[in-house]
Amino acid sequence: MVENRPLGNLLSHVVLIFGVALVVFPIYVAIIASPHPPGTFLRGVMPLLPGPNALENYRTAWTEGRSRAGTPPISLMLTNSLIMALAITIGKLAISIISAFAIVYFRFPFRIFFFWIIFLTLMLPVEVRIVPTFQVVADLGMLNSYAGLSIPLIASATATFLVRQFFMTVPEELMEAARVDGAGPMKFFRDILLPLSITNIAALFVIMFIYGWNQYLWPLLITTDPEYYTIVMGIQRMVTGGDSEPLWHLVMATVVMAALPPVLVILFMQRLFVKGLTETEK
Amino acid sequence: MxxxxxxxxxxxxxxxxxxxxxxxxxxxxxxxxxxxxxxxxxxxxxxxxxxxxxxxxxxxxxxxxxxxxxxxxxxxxxxxxxxxxxxxxxxxxxxxxxxxxxxxxxxxxxxxxxxxxxxxxxxxxxxxxxxxxxxxxxxxxxxxxxxxxxxxxxxxxxxxxxxxxxxxxxxxxxxxxxxxxxxxxxxxxxxxxxxxxxxxxxxxxxxxxxxxxxxxxxxxxxxxxxxxxxxxxFIGSPAMNMLPASLLRANGNADALSGLPGNADLVGLRPEDIGLDAVAPGGVRLQARLDLLEPAGAETHLHVRLIDGKTRMTVRLSHVPGLTEGADLVLHAPAAALHPFEAESGHRLL
The missing domain is CATH 3.40.50.300 (P-loop containing nucleotide triphosphate hydrolases)
Known part of the structure; x- marks a missing residue:
């Protein structure tokens, strides 16, 4: 694979740089636009260099948001998003690890049937089942609550499936050795299976956290009380709410702050995350 | 315990x-x-x-x-x-x-x-x-x-x-x-x-x-x-040679088989029980051609084919014989080394 072909090298670099630029440019625009005074955007021209009002804009967004349009301060929405994303992530992981454990290690009637039922729900994205789910959540009185925000999104076929695939690669002899060593199913789960899957769980954690953080449609539907707005839907409210022009500088500051937590999660979990995707300790 | x-x-x-x-x-x-x-x-x-x-x-x-x-x-x-x-x-x-x-x-x-x-x-x-x-x-x-x-x-x-x-x-x-x-x-x-x-x-x-x-x-x-x-x-390497009793009889070994039960239609011979030197009278004597010589250090394996051209046998010697592949040779084995089996059931007799 180690070849030196200048033309191929150049071509692939051009393609890659173009791709990177395509992805990075919007983020650049958001960062550049956030420190400008409100007047800049009224001219309809997007600036390409940063403005002078960084501190002030971010402080306004953080503490006030766009109160006249009914959006709460960013700090509150960030907190809501964090609670929702963590609840979804931890809930998903807990449920999928336990159900994968059941499916892989226990022989119970209709095991395969249950596996396929779980697997089938993979094919139904949130949008498809959103109306009945909304009805259920509304009937249970969970509108405008953290429970309503997170519980319907916790059930996850994807995570169950991935954890199952990992469990199946763990040699069966380990389970047998544990049985001979006097470890019951739960002890085996705790002492051997979980420590072995820690890197995979970390990888899933990152993916699920971003999934939870980026939820847009669901929070938009079930929250009417600004107290429970999450950041991703809050951005939309900031743009459309109120009579005046959108305050783009505040919107952009919000966007930048909304993008930060997932980036931080990836940075902190990167070592485990990459390990989990590439290697397993077996 | x-x-x-x-x-x-x-x-x-x-x-x-x-x-x-x-x-x-x-x-x-x-x-x-x-x-x-x-x-x-x-x-x-x-x-x-x-x-x-x-x-x-x-x-x-x-x-x-x-x-x-x-x-x-x-x-x-x-x-x-x-x-x-x-x-x-x-x-x-x-x-x-x-x-x-x-x-x-x-x-x-x-x-x-x-x-x-x-x-x-x-x-x-x-x-x-x-x-x-x-x-x-x-x-x-x-x-x-x-x-x-x-x-x-x-x-x-x-x-x-x-x-x-x-x-x-x-x-x-x-x-x-x-x-x-x-x-x-x-x-x-x-x-x-x-x-x-x-x-x-x-x-x-x-x-x-x-x-x-x-x-x-x-x-x-x-x-x-x-x-x-x-x-x-299964036990023993190279594996025991299995010969139909009829083949042995047809090649002038009726005497050697006389001590075995009448229904012994399959006879086993361990490769190391077969030699190139004549044994006491009453033993098995077979003419064969050497197909392949495998020196394995401490021992030598001879892959031979009997005079009928079909039946293959393995012989294990503790020395390297001065033979070339394709040579004709005479194999000897004592009658006591024969293992009698009944072909249909696969059971040992005697």
Whole structure:
């Protein structure tokens, strides 16, 4: 694979740089636009260099948001998003690890049937089942609550499936050795299976956290009380709410702050995350 | 310390596949019994039934003075060494050894003592803090042995423990396992497909085929008096030559066969019982052509074809004969070296 072909090298670099630029440019625009005074955007021209009002804009967004349009301060929405994303992530992981454990290690009637039922729900994205789910959540009185925000999104076929695939690669002899060593199913789960899957769980954690953080449609539907707005839907409210022009500088500051937590999660979990995707300790 | 009694054991898998049938076997306290057979003969299944990792479909299994059919592996007072060692990859060697003891609520100082003792016995004391992946194949094998040792069980079960080692290490570990077993005097059941391993290690050998016992006996017993054509072909390398009695008679060996039962229509001859030098009168004499000469150092294998041009035989000599391939030669074997079998049933006669 180690070849030196200048033309191929150049071509692939051009393609890659173009791709990177395509992805990075919007983020650049958001960062550049956030420190400008409100007047800049009224001219309809997007600036390409940063403005002078960084501190002030971010402080306004953080503490006030766009109160006249009914959006709460960013700090509150960030907190809501964090609670929702963590609840979804931890809930998903807990449920999928336990159900994968059941499916892989226990022989119970209709095991395969249950596996396929779980697997089938993979094919139904949130949008498809959103109306009945909304009805259920509304009937249970969970509108405008953290429970309503997170519980319907916790059930996850994807995570169950991935954890199952990992469990199946763990040699069966380990389970047998544990049985001979006097470890019951739960002890085996705790002492051997979980420590072995820690890197995979970390990888899933990152993916699920971003999934939870980026939820847009669901929070938009079930929250009417600004107290429970999450950041991703809050951005939309900031743009459309109120009579005046959108305050783009505040919107952009919000966007930048909304993008930060997932980036931080990836940075902190990167070592485990990459390990989990590439290697397993077996 | 315990004896094992297998009383008419059967194993039928959910799909209806019969893995093991009619196993009647008594293993004395302290005995080293080797289960040997080709792959798929049910030897591992039988071992796993003793371990409790496979359910017993029918029959009764007794270890010591308890019927253990319904007991979990951990309650059977056994320890098992797996083919791929099955060490816990995230635990240090010490913890690998200690895990089973902790689960049994053995006190800390006692765990410490037993682990150190087993580690010293197996010369893995220097690796106790390492993870399994930092060890070589041979060292892992020792750790797997150690995990069985520290438990001080009534029975050791070995499931092809040496098959992942290189040839040299295998010979060395073979000797060590055997010595260890002698020293501890623990009843052991050992599964292998390697007939040499089986011959050298066993107090008693159990040859399995198609889920049934073909023969039980001391290694030399099984070797010198194979009960069936299957055992005759499986134990010994190169395998025993099988010749139709009619062929021998047609070639002027009626005299040599006169001492055998009349219904012996198949005759076995071990490669090392055949020579190029004339034997006492009444022996077998066969004309053959040399197809291939295989010098293997201490011995030489001759692949020959009898005068009929079809029947092939193997001859094992302790020297390299001055022959070239394609040469005609005369083979001799004493009448006493003939193993008479009945072709249809495959059973030994006499």
């Amino acid at each position: 315990a004896a094992i009694v297998m009383d008419n054991l059967h194993k039928v898998y959910a799909g209806g596949v019969r893995a093991v049938s009619d196993i009647m076997l008594d293993i004395a306290d302290g005995e080293f019994v080797v289960l040997v057979g080709p792959s798929g003969c049910g030897k591992s299944t039988l071992l796993r039934m003793v371990a409790g990792l496979e359910t017993i479909t029918e029959g009764r299994l007794t270890i010591g003075d308890r019927v253990v059919n319904a007991l979990e592996p951990a309650e059977r007072d056994i320890a098992m060494v797996f083919q791929n060692y099955a060490l816990y990859p995230h635990m240090s060697v010490f913890n690998n050894l200690a895990y089973g003891l902790r689960n049994r609520g053995v006190l800390k100082p006692e765990i410490e003592r037993r682990v150190r003792e087993a580690a010293a016995m197996l010369e893995i004391g220097a690796f106790l803090d390492r993870k399994p992946r930092q060890l070589s194949g041979g060292q892992r094998q020792r750790v797997a042995m150690g995990r069985a040792l520290v438990r001080e069980p009534a029975v050791f079960l070995f499931d092809e423990p040496l098959s992942n080692l290189d040839a040299k290490l295998r010979v060395q570990m073979r000797v060590e396992i055997k010595q260890l077993q002698r020293r501890l005097g623990t009843t052991s059941l050992y599964v292998t497909h390697d007939q040499l391993e089986a011959m050298t290690m066993a107090d008693r050998l159990v040859v399995l085929n198609g889920g049934r016992i073909e023969q039980v006996g001391t290694p030399m017993d099984v070797y010198s008096r194979p009960a069936t054509t299957f055992v005759a072909g």
